[in-house]
Amino acid sequence: METLNVALDERSYPIHIGSGLLSRPELLLPHIKQKKVVVVSNETVAPLYLERLCATLASGGIEVLPVILPDGEKFKTWETLNLIFDGLLAERCERSTILIALGGGVIGDMGGFAAACYQRGMPFIQVPTTLLSQVDSSVGGKTAINHPMGKNMIGAFYQPKLVLADILTLDTLPDRELKAGLAEVIKYGLIRDPEFFDWLEVNLDKLLARDQSALVYAVQRSCANKAEVVAADERESGERALLNLGHTFGHAIETGMGYGEWLHGEAVAAGTLIAAELSCALGWIEAPTVARIERIFVRAGLPVISPALGVDRYLELMSHDKKVQDGKLRLVLLQGIGKAVVSDAASKEQIAAAVEIRCTAAGRN
Amino acid sequence: METLNVALDERSYPIHIGSGLLSRPELLLPHIKQKKVVVVSNETVAPLYLERLCATLASGGIEVLPVILPDGEKFKTWETLNLIFDGLLAERCERSTILIALGGGVIGDMGGFAAACYQRGMPFIQVPTTLLSQVDSSVGGKTAINHPMGKNMIGAFYQPKLVLADILTLDTLPDRELKAGLAEVIKYGLIRDPEFFDWLEVNLDKLLARDQSALVYAVQRSCANKAEVVAADERESGERALLNLGHTFGHAIETGMGYGEWLHGEAVAAGTLIAAELSCALGWIEAPTVARIERIFVRAGLPVISPALGVDRYLELMSHDKKVQDGKLRLVLLQGIGKAVVSDAASKEQIAAAVEIRCTAAGRN
Ligand SMILES: NC(=O)c1ccc[n+]([C@@H]2O[C@H](COP(=O)([O-])OP(=O)(O)OC[C@H]3O[C@@H](n4cnc5c(N)ncnc54)[C@H](O)[C@@H]3O)[C@@H](O)[C@H]2O)c1
Ligand SMILES: NC(=O)c1ccc[n+]([C@@H]2O[C@H](COP(=O)([O-])OP(=O)(O)OC[C@H]3O[C@@H](n4cnc5c(N)ncnc54)[C@H](O)[C@@H]3O)[C@@H](O)[C@H]2O)c1
Ligand SMILES: [Zn+2]
Ligand SMILES: [Zn+2]
Numbered sequence: 001m002e003t004l005n006v007a008l009d010e011r012s013y014p015i016h017i018g019s020g021l022l023s024r025p026e027l028l029l030p031h032i033k034q035k036k037v038v039v040v041s042n043e044t045v046a047p048l049y050l051e052r053l054c055a056t057l058a059s060g061g062i063e064v065l066p067v068i069l070p071d072g073e074k075f076k077t078w079e080t081l082n083l084i085f086d087g088l089l090a091e092r093c094e095r096s097t098i099l100i101a102l103g104g105g106v107i108g109d110m111g112g113f114a115a116a117c118y119q120r121g122m123p124f125i126q127v128p129t130t131l132l133s134q135v136d137s138s139v140g141g142k143t144a145i146n147h148p149m150g151k152n153m154i155g156a157f158y159q160p161k162l163v164l165a166d167i168l169t170l171d172t173l174p175d176r177e178l179k180a181g182l183a184e185v186i187k188y189g190l191i192r193d194p195e196f197f198d199w200l201e202v203n204l205d206k207l208l209a210r211d212q213s214a215l216v217y218a219v220q221r222s223c224a225n226k227a228e229v230v231a232a233d234e235r236e237s238g239e240r241a242l243l244n245l246g247h248t249f250g251h252a253i254e255t256g257m258g259y260g261e262w263l264h265g266e267a268v269a270a271g272t273l274i275a276a277e278l279s280c281a282l283g284w285i286e287a288p289t290v291a292r293i294e295r296i297f298v299r300a301g302l303p304v305i306s307p308a309l310g311v312d313r314y315l316e317l318m319s320h321d322k323k324v325q326d327g328k329l330r331l332v333l334l335q336g337i338g339k340a341v342v343s344d345a346a347s348k349e350q351i352a353a354a355v356e357i358r359c360t361a362a363g364r365n
Numbered sequence: 366m367e368t369l370n371v372a373l374d375e376r377s378y379p380i381h382i383g384s385g386l387l388s389r390p391e392l393l394l395p396h397i398k399q400k401k402v403v404v405v406s407n408e409t410v411a412p413l414y415l416e417r418l419c420a421t422l423a424s425g426g427i428e429v430l431p432v433i434l435p436d437g438e439k440f441k442t443w444e445t446l447n448l449i450f451d452g453l454l455a456e457r458c459e460r461s462t463i464l465i466a467l468g469g470g471v472i473g474d475m476g477g478f479a480a481a482c483y484q485r486g487m488p489f490i491q492v493p494t495t496l497l498s499q500v501d502s503s504v505g506g507k508t509a510i511n512h513p514m515g516k517n518m519i520g521a522f523y524q525p526k527l528v529l530a531d532i533l534t535l536d537t538l539p540d541r542e543l544k545a546g547l548a549e550v551i552k553y554g555l556i557r558d559p560e561f562f563d564w565l566e567v568n569l570d571k572l573l574a575r576d577q578s579a580l581v582y583a584v585q586r587s588c589a590n591k592a593e594v595v596a597a598d599e600r601e602s603g604e605r606a607l608l609n610l611g612h613t614f615g616h617a618i619e620t621g622m623g624y625g626e627w628l629h630g631e632a633v634a635a636g637t638l639i640a641a642e643l644s645c646a647l648g649w650i651e652a653p654t655v656a657r658i659e660r661i662f663v664r665a666g667l668p669v670i671s672p673a674l675g676v677d678r679y680l681e682l683m684s685h686d687k688k689v690q691d692g693k694l695r696l697v698l699l700q701g702i703g704k705a706v707v708s709d710a711a712s713k714e715q716i717a718a719a720v721e722i723r724c725t726a727a728g729r730n
Contacts (some may be wrong), residue, residue, distance in 0.1 A: 078443060089514040092684060117482075120509065120520045121600070144485065149454040155485045156521060235486070320457060 002220040006139065007231040011159045015139060015227065017220045019212050021166040022052050022127070029060040031125060031162050032098055036063040038091070040084055040111040041102040042071040045129055048172055053102060053127065065091050069107070073260040076106050076146045078154070084114040088122075095119035098161070104130035104177075105137035105264065109155070112143030116158035126160045129169040131181025131215075132265055135188075135222035138163045140230040140240075150320045151251050157235055165223070167215050179301040180265025182207060183246075185218050186296055187268065188225040191242045194338025196221050197296075204299055242340045245332040246272030249306070249355070252317035256309040269302035270358065278346050278354035279334040289337060308359045311352045318351075367585040371504065372596040376524045380504060380592065382585045384577050386531040387417050387492070394425040396490060396527050397463055401428040403456070405449055405476040406467040407436040410494055413537055418467060418492065430456050434472070438625040441471050441511045443519070449479040453487075460484035463526070469495035469542075470502035470629065474520070477508030481523035491525045494534040496546025496580075497630055500553075500587035503528045505595040505605075511624060515685045516616050522600055530588070532580050544666040545630025547572065548611075550583050551661055552633065553590040556607045559703025561586050562661075569664055607705045610697040611637030614671070614720070617682035621674040634667035635723065643711050643719035644699040654702060673724045676717045683716075 001018030016027055037057065041050055046068050054064045067087040069080050088097070099122055101111025108126050115124035128138035144155025170178065185207075189197030199221075200207075206214035226243065233240040249271030253262055262270075276290045294304050309317075318329060328344045329351065335341055346354075366383030381392055402422065406415055411433050419429045432452040434445050453462070464487055466476030473491050480489035493503035509520025535543065550572075554562030564586075565572075571579035591608065598605040614636030618627055627635075641655045659669050674682075683694060693709045694716065700706055711719075 078447070082443070085512055085519060086514075089512060089518060089685065117519045117521060119518060120507065120522050142485065147450055147454060149451075153454065153484060154450060154482045156482060157485050320454070 002216065004220065004223050004227050006159070006227045008141075008159060008234055011141075013159060013161055013163065015163040015165065015223050017134070017165045017167065017216055017223065019166070019168045019216065021164050022049060022169065023056055025056045025059045027164060028056060028125070028162075029062075032057070032060070032062055034094075034097055035061065036065055036091075037098045037100055038065045038067060038088060038093060039100045039102050040067045040069065040107060040114065042069045042107055044071045045103040045107065049102060049129060049169060053100070065093075069110070071106075073106055073146075073264075076110055076144075078145060081110055081114055081145055084110065085118060088114070088118050093118070093122070095122050097122055099124040100127055101125070102127045102129065103133070104128065105133040108133050108137050109143050109152070110145060112141075112158055112160065113145055113155050116143055116156035121158070123161050124158075126163040128163065128165055130173055131170055131178055131219070132184055133181075134165040134167075134170075134219050135181060136184040136226065136243075138165065139223050139226045140243075141234065151255055163223075165219055167212055167219060170210060170215060175301075176263065178208070178210070180263040182300045183265035183269040183272070183297070183302055185222050186300065187243070187245050187272065188222050190272065190293065190334065190337060191245050191332070191340035192229075192338060193221070193225055194336075196225070197337050201296060204296065208300070241330070241342045242332055245334070245340050246270075246275050248318055248329070248331055249274040249314070252314050253306055253309075255317050255320075256313055257307055262303075262307070266303050269297045269300075270304060270306040273297065273304045274306060274354050274358045275331065275333055277358050278331070278350060281350055281354055282333065282345060284333065284335045289334075292337070304358075306355065306359045311355050311359075314355045315348065315352065367581065369585065369588050369592050371524070371592045373524060373599060376506075378524060378526055378528065380528040380530065380588050382499070382530045382532065382581055382588065384531070384533045384581065386529050387414060387534065388421055390421050390424045392529060393421060393490070393527075394427075397422070397425070397427055399462055400426065401430055401456075402463045402465055403430045403432060403453060403458060404465045404467050405432045405434065405472060405479070407434045407472055409436045410468040410472070414467060414494060414534060418465070430458075434475070436471075438471055438511075438629075441475055441509075441624070443510060446475055446479055446510050449475065450483060453479070453483050458483070458487070460487050462487055464489040465492055466490070467492045467494065468498070469493065470498040473498050473502050474508050474517070475510060477506075477523055477525065478510055478520050481508055481521035486523070488526050489523075491528045493528065493530055495538055496535055496543055496584070497549055498546075499530040499532075499535075499584050500546060501549040501591065501608075503530065504588050504591045505608075506599065516620055516624070528588075530584055532577055532584060535575060535580060540666075541628065543573070543575070545628040547665045548630035548634040548637070548662070548667055550587050551665065552608070552610050552637065553587050555637070555658065555699065555702060556610050556697070556705035557594070557703060558586070558590055559701075561590070562702050566661060569661065573665070606695070606707045607697055610699070610705050611635075611640050613683055613694070613696055614639040614679070617679050618671055618674075620682050620685075621678055622672055627668075627672070631668050634662045634665075635669060635671040638662070638669045639671060639719050639723045640696065640698055642723050643696070643715060646715055646719055647698065647710060649698065649700045654699075657702070669723075671720065671724045676720050676724075679720045680713065680717065 126138035141159035144152035250267035491503035506524035509517035615632035
């Protein structure tokens with residue numbers, strides 16, 4: 001097992017990463033003083049892992065009140081969030097009751113936001129069960145729900161007390177989801193960890209084959225990168241924005257296609273290629289570097305061509321992005337593999353051209 | 366004009382209190398760097414004060430996007446909150462856009478909660494226009510909406526950048542609302558400021574007659590008390606709980622009667638008498654002290670007899686209260702005028718008996 005620490009003063013918390021952690025009471029019990037906890041999960045994950053979690057908690061005399069939500073990004077809404085509040089209130093949960101989010105990023109984001117709001121804040125624990133949630137969404141305290149007019153528009157910065165990433169749960173993850181998670185893993189290499197990018201080029205096939213020790217390493221190294229960034233900039237006033245490489249374009253794809261059509265990681269992969277293309281147009285990276293980036297995403301089975309929504313639609317969707325400041329689009333761009341920067345250097349025309357190139361199947365392949 | 370500071374490190378902010386502050390651009394403009402702000406108000410307050418606020422902002426070249434909500438506690442819901450999000454998104458507001466809440470506690474609580482959640486947090490300014498919101502809800506960063514199963518159950522701790530309490534706005538406040546606000550003013554005397562309680566006994570009639578300088582003094586002294594408590598305990602882990610004198614009972618009354626039937630301050634007044642009665646039953650204060658407390662509330666035109674919902678219903682409603690810990694009811698009780706404590710010393714039977722006494726018109730009068 002690997003343990004990292006997210007250093008945020010009195011809000012610091014540990015991340016445990018390893019195989020079979022769900023069955024280890026000594027990791028969970030020290031964080032739970034109450035006799036009952038609420039576990040928020042969904043209809044897919046609960047049948048797979050809820051019993052295991054309940055058994056581990058039961059060994060410490062802790063009772064579980066499950067709140068099982070429908071599965072899917074399209075349920076990441078106020079209505080579903082309200083099901084959690086209904087459950088918490090029906091069971092008369094106190095503000096000191098602990099909420100455990102057991103599932104992927106959708107459950108983590110909603111469970112976390114519910115915890116942030118319930119009685120103005122109850123403690124919560126993340127038990128991420130997708131690769132994406134283990135390497136990204138469970139760490140850093142961003143929580144949110146979607147609004148019809150934009151993804152993750154309503155939310156809170158709210159840190160968990162503990163993150164428990166059990167790599168064994170990835171065994172049941174659909175291939176497509178595993179690959180989507182790899183997009184965020186590759187992202188860490190691209191934005192700030194060139195050695196990790198090299199390691200990924202060598203070990204990608206092991207990850208795709210779900211080699212446990214390769215996965216533990218990739219998750220741990222990803223989390224270490226994220227934890228460092230978050231510790232330096234919890235509320236995304238500076239460096240944290242780099243984590244959004246590919247995301248401004250990716251969000252436009254997700255929204256433009258309708259929530260749930262493209263997986264988040266898939267949209268991020270395609271979006272990262274637009275960012276790379278744009279960086280190339282600005283003369284910051286060379287064409288072979290764009291090709292190298294494209295290659296690793298292709299090997300990971302991820303899309304590198306964006307959907308043809310039309311350039312105007314992209315620009316419109318992006319104008320809703322949180323990264324807009326005084327009407328100017330601030331984008332995360334690359335100055336090399338392992339070196340991302342936030343910049344408003346790209347003109348509207350340059351952005352439009354890069355989108356255009358990456359929407360045609362020709363691309364650079 | 367009086368200026369107080371709420372000392373919360375990097376989240377510190379000033380409270381300005383005085384007559385006619387809405388017309389003074391030099392108080393608002395230094396806090397607003399953007400060219401447009403969103404003003405959240407309601408159908409009652411907007412016709413009275415929105416134009417004045419707009420003119421002041423216009424003098425600094427700032428455009429106002431108004432979001433006008435229906436008026437009333439019963440609209441303090443997710444649906445109404447969503448109208449704010451719709452407005453913010455329709456106008457493509459950025460996370461750096463400033464939201465100004467212009468109105469009473471309902472608008473302040475909803476505007477603040479919307480600001481806390483929109484893109485995980487946008488800056489906001491409180492312009493409270495009721496006595497209650499000037500002395501209480503606008504200071505301290507508690508924001509919330511109601512849930513059908515409990516008041517203020519969904520919310521956030523989120524501090525404003527500035528509070529502007531224009532005493533002149535109280536001129537148009539209905540009498541009943543002014544009196545309700547006095548309940549919270551009296552509360553500060555009761556929980557921690559015996560001198561202020563004495564001052565209130567002397568000056569109550571001036572306040573009821575809306576003497577501006579008496580009102581400025583009462584608001585400023587109330588805010589000073591609240592700011593001290595909040596600075597010492599932002600998230601209500603200790604002393605801040607004392608501000609809830611009368612509130613556990615009061616919330617039960619508000620919920621039991623249906624949101625909006627009893628005003629918050631009215632419920633707090635009646636609830637404070639239950640707390641006083643219980644303190645007396647525990648032998649902590651004498652019967653004449655209860656009578657003295659009852660007298661000032663009666664003079665202020667506030668209810669001192671609670672509605673006859675039935676003791677069981679009170680206990681049930683209170684079991685939902687945030688002040689429950691491990692199933693035990695922690696109540697704010699009095700050890701004298703100016704000395705409140707949080708205690709779980711009262712048994713269920715003692716609580717029931719105090720409720721019973723204060724529900725009969727006989728009371729102690
Ligand atoms: N908070 C953040 O910082 C952050 C960062 C990145 C992404 N996100 C959010 O995360 C969400 C995406 O997360 P995700 O990719 O985990 O999607 P997800 O939560 O929808 O999970 C993907 C699918 O896998 C299923 N699943 C989960 N664990 C499984 C398991 N162990 N075995 C089998 N099936 C399993 C889920 O039920 C779902 O059907 C998006 O809503 C995105 O906005 C948040
Ligand atoms: N956040 C906190 O710490 C805190 C503390 C106490 C109370 N509260 C909340 O505050 C709310 C009660 O606030 P309130 O008493 O201000 O009620 P309110 O906001 O409903 O205002 C009372 C009425 O007066 C009207 N009004 C407001 N200003 C006016 C003016 N200047 N002239 C004429 N009419 C005016 C309003 O439109 C409303 O009809 C409750 O929801 C309560 O939960 C919050
Ligand atoms: Zn992401
Ligand atoms: Zn109150």
